Amino acid sequence: MERNVMGELNVYRGSGAKPNFSEIARRHGMDRHTVAKYWREGESAADGRSARGSAFDPLEEVIRAKAQLPGMSKMAVYAFLREGRGEGLPGYGAFTAWCRAHDVPFGGAGGREPHPRFETPPGRQLQFDWKEGMRLVDSEGEVFEFSVFTATLGYSRKHRFIPVRSRTLDDLLSCLLLALL
Structure with missing residues (x-):
């Protein structure tokens, strides 16, 4: 609750005049309904949001434990929570905001270790395989x-x-030669 708004409303209350709620709301960047509520309830007007806790507060211990696992991401922890609790949790954006507000680090001690790329010199490695049993049907129904x-x-x-009709040694050798050309 803004002290300036309450002070201004108290001045109007003391003078016996009803204020323009929309004008006060514009000046203070608030909703006019909130200003009207402060006018009606006076000093006893309270913001109910501050007393209400987050749906993630009871799960803080579980969230911190899961966040410490190596390679764990926020999305993975959130998916784990949704799986266990169902649809009762707020959205992923609320979860990330809660994690930032509570300083929850993710990814274990060092996070993911980068995987080095395997490089080979030119002309030293060829990997081949077969995809067997492919079937195509043309527009006339021929398979x-x-x-x-x-x-x-x-x-x-x-x-x-390279498509081939059979898988003989001659087919393998001809495909290897064609792959190198």
Whole structure:
């Protein structure tokens, strides 16, 4: 509650005049209904929000315990709480605001450790695989069954996809040669 608003209303009350609630609200950046409430209730007008606790307050111990786990994010903790409590919790924005207000650190002691990228020199690595049993049906209903040879070069990350009808050794060798060209 604003002391300035209450003081101004007390001046009007002492003079016996009814104030313009909209004008006072504009000057103090408040809603006119709030100013009218302060006029009606006087000094006993209280802001009910300050006495009300958050829905996350009873869960503070659980939130802090989960937040200390390595790699744990706010979204993961919030999803865990929603799963256990159902739909009774406020939204994710309210949860992040509550965490900031209560200084809850996330991600354990050091947070996530970066994973180093595996690099290979040019011409040293090729990874290949088969996707078997592919089926395509054309517009006339004819079914085509085939497999796909897929290869990825380690250095350039270049991908090759080669469709083949069978999976023989000759097919494998020809696909490897085509992947390197």
